[in-house]
Amino acid sequence: MLVLGGGIAGCWAAIAAAREGVGVTLVEKGATVSSGAAGSGCDHWESAATNPCSGVTPEELTRAMIADHGGYNNGISHYIECREGYDRLLDLEAMGGKIRDSEDEFAGAEFRDEKTKFLFAYDYVNRFTLRVWGTTFKSALHAECRRLGVQVIDRTMATSLLSEEGRQGGRIIGATAVNGRTGEFLVLRAGATVLAMSRPTRIWLFSTGLPGLSEFRPPQCTGDGHAMGWKAGVEFTMMEKSVQAEWSGERSYPPYGTGNTHNTWYACSMVDAEGREIPWVDRDGRLLESVSERYRPAPGQRFFIKGGGESYFPLHDYLGPDTLPVDQLLEQGFKLPFYADLPGMPELERRAIWGLMVGEEGKTKVPILQNYTGAGFDPDTHLLQSYGDGWRSGAFLPQERQLFGLPGGMMNDWELRTNLEGLFAAGDQLFASNCHGHAAATGHYAGRHAVEFAMHAADAPISAEQAEIERDRIMAPLDRKRGLTWKELNAAVARQMQHHCGAFKTADLLESGLAALDDLEEHEVPRLRAGNPHELIRTLEVMNILTNARLILHASLARQASSKHLQW
Amino acid sequence: MTDRSRLGEGPLREEVPAPLFIDPELCTGCNLCLEVCQVDLMLPHPEKGGPPILRYPEECWYEGSCVEVCPVPGAIRLVHPPANRVNWKLKESRS
Numbered sequence: 001m002l003v004l005g006g007g008i009a010g011c012w013a014a015i016a017a018a019r020e021g022v023g024v025t026l027v028e029k030g031a032t033v034s035s036g037a038a039g040s041g042c043d044h045w046e047s048a049a050t051n052p053c054s055g056v057t058p059e060e061l062t063r064a065m066i067a068d069h070g071g072y073n074n075g076i077s078h079y080i081e082c083r084e085g086y087d088r089l090l091d092l093e094a095m096g097g098k099i100r101d102s103e104d105e106f107a108g109a110e111f112r113d114e115k116t117k118f119l120f121a122y123d124y125v126n127r128f129t130l131r132v133w134g135t136t137f138k139s140a141l142h143a144e145c146r147r148l149g150v151q152v153i154d155r156t157m158a159t160s161l162l163s164e165e166g167r168q169g170g171r172i173i174g175a176t177a178v179n180g181r182t183g184e185f186l187v188l189r190a191g192a193t194v195l196a197m198s199r200p201t202r203i204w205l206f207s208t209g210l211p212g213l214s215e216f217r218p219p220q221c222t223g224d225g226h227a228m229g230w231k232a233g234v235e236f237t238m239m240e241k242s243v244q245a246e247w248s249g250e251r252s253y254p255p256y257g258t259g260n261t262h263n264t265w266y267a268c269s270m271v272d273a274e275g276r277e278i279p280w281v282d283r284d285g286r287l288l289e290s291v292s293e294r295y296r297p298a299p300g301q302r303f304f305i306k307g308g309g310e311s312y313f314p315l316h317d318y319l320g321p322d323t324l325p326v327d328q329l330l331e332q333g334f335k336l337p338f339y340a341d342l343p344g345m346p347e348l349e350r351r352a353i354w355g356l357m358v359g360e361e362g363k364t365k366v367p368i369l370q371n372y373t374g375a376g377f378d379p380d381t382h383l384l385q386s387y388g389d390g391w392r393s394g395a396f397l398p399q400e401r402q403l404f405g406l407p408g409g410m411m412n413d414w415e416l417r418t419n420l421e422g423l424f425a426a427g428d429q430l431f432a433s434n435c436h437g438h439a440a441a442t443g444h445y446a447g448r449h450a451v452e453f454a455m456h457a458a459d460a461p462i463s464a465e466q467a468e469i470e471r472d473r474i475m476a477p478l479d480r481k482r483g484l485t486w487k488e489l490n491a492a493v494a495r496q497m498q499h500h501c502g503a504f505k506t507a508d509l510l511e512s513g514l515a516a517l518d519d520l521e522e523h524e525v526p527r528l529r530a531g532n533p534h535e536l537i538r539t540l541e542v543m544n545i546l547t548n549a550r551l552i553l554h555a556s557l558a559r560q561a562s563s564k565h566l567q568w
Numbered sequence: 569m570t571d572r573s574r575l576g577e578g579p580l581r582e583e584v585p586a587p588l589f590i591d592p593e594l595c596t597g598c599n600l601c602l603e604v605c606q607v608d609l610m611l612p613h614p615e616k617g618g619p620p621i622l623r624y625p626e627e628c629w630y631e632g633s634c635v636e637v638c639p640v641p642g643a644i645r646l647v648h649p650p651a652n653r654v655n656w657k658l659k660e661s662r663s
Contacts, residue, residue, distance in 0.1 A: 030606030034633040039606060135636075155608060180608060210649060212587075212627040218606060219629055249630060253654050275659075343659045366632025366646055377656055385655040534608060534624065 002190030007036020009427025012443030042134025043361035055126035058082035098133035166463030191454030197225030213249025227544035238408030252394025259340025339383035399502030601634035
């Protein structure tokens with residue numbers, strides 16, 4: 001078994017496969033102990049519909065998730081999330097991850113179940129999202145991989161899929177990879193392969209000064225799996241969907257580090273510049289008098305999903321409490337800037353946001369909780385400024401876009417197989433995917449089914465020619481002393497995509513964009529240079545970014561009608 | 569307004585053009601920070617026991633795993649770029 005990508009989904013796929021007793025190799029570009037978008041933490045685990053306190057069934061919740069996105073959602077993968085996410089949480093606990101308030105820090109809180117000591121977020125009545133101590137998760141997953149004998153190959157970037165007889169569309173029988181420290185080229189054979197390499201980034205957004213902060217996700221999540229999959233003949237869907245950017249590190253403020261009311265900060269009180277409290281309303285516009293009501297469905301409502309901000313066009317059925325829209329607030333005389341009013345929150349809610357969720361969420365323990373505290377921020381007395389509406393912490397232009405909010409990805413069947421024999425996909429590799437629980441549940445599920453396939457797969461020799469062609473392709477930048485750097489090419493791709501595949505899309509624009517990208521492919525890629533294996537990895541990533549941009553343009557050209565939910 | 573001097577405990581970017589400040593007096597050169605960095609932006613010091621070298625600081629994702637894993641408090645600190653700094657004020661204050 002070969003697993004490509006050592007984030008949450010990849011680790012779970014490797015663990016599931018190793019538990020079945022097969023040999024597993026895990027290839028990760030960074031360091032498996034910390035890699036991936038959720039390597040440094042996770043503050044809430046969504047859609048744990050089978051936990052003993054849940055007021056919704058997996059079927060109800062999956063149907064709601066599909067309906068809330070107008071049908072443009074991955075019903076299969078989210079059903080797996082709803083059915084098995086809670087099992088993975090219990091697995092994590094057995095590995096040493098913390099999922100309960102075992103020290104009774106929140107004893108008596110409205111969001112706590114006294115029997116199980118679980119803490120819940122958002123809908124306190126229906127209790128299907130758990131607050132968790134996710135900074136304990138990744139190291140536990142890594143240790144479990146090692147304990148089970150998974151061969152973990154870190155600092156190594158998978159570059160291509162190898163197919164039977166070297167044929168595009170053929171059965172996947174292995175992969176090539178290159179080490180970012182030594183430059184060693186690897187050819188890996190596999191009975192089955194799980195792709196778990198996140199989703200494309202840096203297609204429209206790129207900062208030459210602070211490239212590591214170009215996007216919300218880690219800079220090395222560049223959609224390498226998408227690029228190699230497309231070249232191998234994998235089918236995708238919804239790749240034409242992109243949304244106006246919501247997050248980057250460079251164009252906005254640190255994620256979860258500004259005053260807001262969503263996600264990690266749900267349902268924090270807000271005040272305006274003069275200290276006037278911002279009103280909260282339910283889905284029907286009914287004014288909510290107490291903080292407690294922000295965590296409850298409206299009268300007559302069965303349950304709500306996440307409390308605003310998840311779907312771009314949420315259905316009334318599942319719409320949660322929220323503050324009034326900013327334009328309405330300004331009309332009513334509220335004054336910018338707004339601030340998060342942690343001191344105005346009940347004590348246990350305040351501590352659940354600042355200290356538990358801001359602290360356990362990825363990228364918050366050191367950069368936000370520790371650093372802000374060290375600089376004097378006190379949640380009992382300070383108001384934290386807000387810089388955007390909803391959960392945003394910045395303002396973006398219409399052409400500054402991202403693959404976010406259930407973007408496109410690989411098509412899958414009920415076993416999380418792609419259309420290519422021997423190739424499975426998990427986590428953000430899948431279309432319409434998001435979040436930690438989804439990555440964990442689909443990773444484990446894909447790992448199990450890939451093992452079943454591998455057990456019965458006939459041996460097939462690697463095509464030496466296919467591996468050699470790939471070796472020559474990826475090593476070429478090391479041989480050039482002069483030429484283009486990866487940053488220059490990434491900036492060029494982002495510029496072309498902003499111009500030709502921004503808020504407005506027409507066939508002429510898209511075709512012009514494709515011609516511009518073809519030109520980059522033909523004339524600039526052969527000039528790329530890398531001074532060492534580290535720079536080679538960065539260079540190969542941008543070659544994948546260019547490939548993914550082309551994939552998005554082709555998907556856009558194939559679309560013949562506007563679509564609200566695809567924001568196209 | 570936030571007291572900027574309190575946020576300014578980190579290095580000025582002119583002095584250390586980097587997201588990370590490593591105190592060479594406190595650092596034992598164990599390289600744990602280097603090994604958990606998913607971006608792989610550091611190199612080991614050529615001399616054993618020396619502090620890691622920030623080879624590709626601009627690739628930092630400002631996630632902080634390096635600080636969390638460091639066994640010596642204060643030996644490595646993460647400092648957001650100035651453009652990323654956020655304001656707060658006392659609740660009673662109107663400034």
